[in-house]
Amino acid sequence: MNYHVNEKGFYGGFGGAYIPEMMYQNIEELREKYLDIMNSATFKTEFAQLLRNYVGRPSPLYYAKRMSAHYKTNIYIKREDLNHTGSHKINNTIGQILIARQLGKTRIIAETGAGQHGVATATVCALFGMKCVVYMGSLDVKRQMPNVLRMKMLGADVIPAESGNKTLKDATNEALRDWINNPLDTHYIIGSVVGPHPYPDMVARLQSVISEEIRWQLKEQTGREKPDYVIACVGGGSNAAGAFYHFLEADEVKLVGAEAAGLGVETGETAATLFVGSPGVLHSSLTMLMQTADGQIIEPYSISAGLDYPGIGPQHAYLHKTHRGIYQPVTDKEAVDAAFKLTKLEGIIPALESAHAFALLERIKFKPSDIVVMNLSGRGDKDMQTYIDLMKHEQTK
Amino acid sequence: MLSVYFSAGHPNLKDTATIICSLAKAGADIVEIGMPFSDPVADGPVIQQSSLRALKNGMSVKVLFEQLEDIRQQTQIPIVLMGYLNPVLQYGIDKFCERCKHVGVDGLILPDLPPEIFNQQYRTTFDKYNLCNILLVPPQTSSERILQLDKWSSGFLYIVAASSTTGAKQSFQPYQVEYFKRLENLKLSNPKLIGFGISSRESFDDACNYANGAIIGSAFVKALEANGEITNIVENFIREIKG
Ligand SMILES: Cc1ncc(COP(=O)(O)O)c(C=O)c1O
Numbered sequence: 001m002n003y004h005v006n007e008k009g010f011y012g013g014f015g016g017a018y019i020p021e022m023m024y025q026n027i028e029e030l031r032e033k034y035l036d037i038m039n040s041a042t043f044k045t046e047f048a049q050l051l052r053n054y055v056g057r058p059s060p061l062y063y064a065k066r067m068s069a070h071y072k073t074n075i076y077i078k079r080e081d082l083n084h085t086g087s088h089k090i091n092n093t094i095g096q097i098l099i100a101r102q103l104g105k106t107r108i109i110a111e112t113g114a115g116q117h118g119v120a121t122a123t124v125c126a127l128f129g130m131k132c133v134v135y136m137g138s139l140d141v142k143r144q145m146p147n148v149l150r151m152k153m154l155g156a157d158v159i160p161a162e163s164g165n166k167t168l169k170d171a172t173n174e175a176l177r178d179w180i181n182n183p184l185d186t187h188y189i190i191g192s193v194v195g196p197h198p199y200p201d202m203v204a205r206l207q208s209v210i211s212e213e214i215r216w217q218l219k220e221q222t223g224r225e226k227p228d229y230v231i232a233c234v235g236g237g238s239n240a241a242g243a244f245y246h247f248l249e250a251d252e253v254k255l256v257g258a259e260a261a262g263l264g265v266e267t268g269e270t271a272a273t274l275f276v277g278s279p280g281v282l283h284s285s286l287t288m289l290m291q292t293a294d295g296q297i298i299e300p301y302s303i304s305a306g307l308d309y310p311g312i313g314p315q316h317a318y319l320h321k322t323h324r325g326i327y328q329p330v331t332d333k334e335a336v337d338a339a340f341k342l343t344k345l346e347g348i349i350p351a352l353e354s355a356h357a358f359a360l361l362e363r364i365k366f367k368p369s370d371i372v373v374m375n376l377s378g379r380g381d382k383d384m385q386t387y388i389d390l391m392k393h394e395q396t397k
Numbered sequence: 398m399l400s401v402y403f404s405a406g407h408p409n410l411k412d413t414a415t416i417i418c419s420l421a422k423a424g425a426d427i428v429e430i431g432m433p434f435s436d437p438v439a440d441g442p443v444i445q446q447s448s449l450r451a452l453k454n455g456m457s458v459k460v461l462f463e464q465l466e467d468i469r470q471q472t473q474i475p476i477v478l479m480g481y482l483n484p485v486l487q488y489g490i491d492k493f494c495e496r497c498k499h500v501g502v503d504g505l506i507l508p509d510l511p512p513e514i515f516n517q518q519y520r521t522t523f524d525k526y527n528l529c530n531i532l533l534v535p536p537q538t539s540s541e542r543i544l545q546l547d548k549w550s551s552g553f554l555y556i557v558a559a560s561s562t563t564g565a566k567q568s569f570q571p572y573q574v575e576y577f578k579r580l581e582n583l584k585l586s587n588p589k590l591i592g593f594g595i596s597s598r599e600s601f602d603d604a605c606n607y608a609n610g611a612i613i614g615s616a617f618v619k620a621l622e623a624n625g626e627i628t629n630i631v632e633n634f635i636r637e638i639k640g
Contacts, residue, residue, distance in 0.1 A: 017511065019511060020438070022508075022533070024511075025538070025539075180439060281481075282436060291487065296452060297483075
């Protein structure tokens with residue numbers, strides 16, 4: 001089986017570039033050039049150097065001893081939370097700003113949910129001296145204030161999106177509108193494996209450094225290159241796509257994604273696209289979507305701003321359809337419990353997004369000999385207010 | 398030639414037929430009926446707002462076709478439906494085109510259906526039901542691609558005046574005039590209508606200097622929000638533009 005994009009930009013029936021003609025020039029230029037740029041010696045050298053000296057890669061692969069004992073298996077945590085700016089998002093923004101520079105662009109736009117991608121974008125813009133505009137749903141501006149302030153300090157203009165549920169989908173709409181209005185000098189750094197071709201493939205390639213490292217780190221630590229499981233959370237799906245990338249063709253490695261179920265898939269207050277969605281076109285991609293019978297997009301809900309999205313990357317829709325990937329819905333409550341458990345057992349406070357992946361440890365029956373790699377996509381600093389409120393709530397109960 | 402856009406279901410759910418007939422009577426040459434979508438990325442604030450209001454009012458593809466059922470007994474003005482691909486996909490392309498033909502729709506404008514995908518997957522269906530597929534041509538388009546779009550489009554070419562989402566703007570800038578002249582020199586086979594940012598008599602007249610006509614959207618949608626009889630609002634608006 002081939003799980004990568006075909007020459008037309010599709011993964012099976014999913015993906016493509018359903019762009020208005022106003023975006024044709026920019027998308028076409030990117031499509032023509034992204035592989036050449038990424039395969040060039042200068043890009044490779046500069047990308048590798050920045051990942052090492054600026055981001056702090058390789059990120060550690062940490063054997064979680066107490067957690068392994070607790071779940072009676074072998075758990076390795078891939079520490080994307082230790083990257084500069086606190087999540088995997090910077091792998092992508094470093095790569096894309098190098099590409100943008102090569103394309104001669106001088107202005108960068110981005111959308112953000114949790115603010116992690118916004119911060120990662122603002123950071124590389126500061127690093128490269130480029131103008132930066134970040135769109136963020138106004139609800140997310142409120143619930144992720146520390147990241148808003150970081151973006152501002154980094155010099156970005158943060159523009160609150162006021163339409164829809166005022167979350168990630170709406171921020172993405174605004175960013176696309178900005179690009180249509182600024183077709184010449186601007187590059188849009190999309191923060192996940194979503195949007196029109198070539199974005200899903202380009203972002204997955206940039207994030208694939210995660211599984212590339214897992215392979216050699218695991219070999220070093222266990223003698224094996226391949227784990228039995230790789231588990232990651234899935235919003236748009238970029239950290240999962242990066243963690244899965246080099247194992248896609250290794251059928252013996254189970255690839256598991258945790259989607260945000262919000263209050264539960266049957267409640268309507270959910271972001272578990274694969275469980276309540278159907279194929280449709282949003283943000284220029286044909287993928288699984290939360291929508292009404294009339295084809296209007298349904299507003300998602302999750303406690304975690306980074307997973308609060310009514311779509312999913314087309315590659316994940318395809319991995320789900322072909323059963324190469326196993327996807328599970330995880331509720332707010334399960335994620336929060338998992339966050340506190342990880343904190344208590346290993347002294348690691350995870351991002352709420354990443355906590356969704358850890359909740360699956362409760363559900364899957366592992367063998368004592370299994371090697372399980374957990375992708376810890378980000379740290380919990382930005383979620384401290386939520387965690388503090390939850391602790392207060394516990395105390396008053 | 399004047400083509401006028403409005404969002405079906407805005408300001409009120411049941412205004413559709415009234416607006417179409419008033420436009421025909423007042424002297425518009427084409428009507429474009431917007432099918433509302435929750436996430437209209439190619440639209441500016443005015444049409445975003447009208448789409449949301451239309452959805453709240455209960456508008457959908459299904460309801461729109463019901464409202465258009467006997468429109469051809471009332472007017473022969475050319476009717477074009479404009480909207481985003483997803484609601485059309487969910488309705489079913491074949492069924493959608495069949496209903497278009499049945500009620501007497503002449504053409505479609507689906508900005509997020511790229512012509513390459515249209516040619517491959519949907520052209521035969523459109524042809525079967527005699528529907529035009531009207532393509533957009535924005536200013537940064539290479540001459541080579543403009544010629545291609547002209548070949549693939551039918552009905553007319555929708556000349557996007559500015560590098561922008563929809564919405565009213567000031568008079569044409571030099572880069573726009575240059576672009577219109579470039580289009581003239583290409584001797585295209587489709588008629589050209591200029592849209593995006595046309596809002597007044599001056600901009601309409603100006604656009605007509607470079608093309609077969611122009612399209613007014615946001616300015617009309619906004620005008621419809623005023624108090625008063627729809628028929629009067631429409632008549633005054635068109636008189637204002639066409640004189
Ligand atoms: C820490 C963290 N993990 C995961 C995500 C979800 O994105 P993706 O599914 O693209 O990895 C986000 C998005 O904001 C995030 O901040």
